[in-house]
Amino acid sequence: MNHYVRAADTGYFGKVYSILHRPPKGGFKKKATGDASNPTSPNPRPFKNPNYTKNVNRRAKNLKAVLGQERERERAEREARRIKREEALKTNPSAAADIPEDAPTYTTIEAPPSVIPHKHLCDITGLEAPYTDPATGLRYHDKSVYEIIKGLSTSIAKDYLSARGVVSIVK
Numbered sequence: 001m002n003h004y005v006r007a008a009d010t011g012y013f014g015k016v017y018s019i020l021h022r023p024p025k026g027g028f029k030k031k032a033t034g035d036a037s038n039p040t041s042p043n044p045r046p047f048k049n050p051n052y053t054k055n056v057n058r059r060a061k062n063l064k065a066v067l068g069q070e071r072e073r074e075r076a077e078r079e080a081r082r083i084k085r086e087e088a089l090k091t092n093p094s095a096a097a098d099i100p101e102d103a104p105t106y107t108t109i110e111a112p113p114s115v116i117p118h119k120h121l122c123d124i125t126g127l128e129a130p131y132t133d134p135a136t137g138l139r140y141h142d143k144s145v146y147e148i149i150k151g152l153s154t155s156i157a158k159d160y161l162s163a164r165g166v167v168s169i170v171k
Helices: 013-020 063-091 143-150 154-164
Strands: none
């Protein structure tokens, strides 16, 4: 096979020559001399434990699977407590009162924090407040409330801010 192609056939002789005479990919790379999996290699890595064996029974679980298992375990515990309470009620009705009922209350319900940002409310009216007064930091609903805020003294503005839980210096 003739690797030399005339310039008139290809448009550029050097480009064709460089494409035809490239070395194979990965053909000239040197292999690493120290192998961590082989303890008899000339340069074993000191941070690897040569006696380590991977646990084949261990499986990686994602968050959804872990939460599902936890929810199932809690459900099974609730069911076991319910059965225990029913058995105690059958044998001795007065002893069942000692076992607490698992009725959810406001303090026992667990919920994750909301990912939805809370709405800003007007410090004067309590309505949704899309605006903030730059001088006092008070939030307000519309221009009529803004007129009221402009007429407030700094001490009253500080009282409104402290009611909202904000400690700031009024300008």
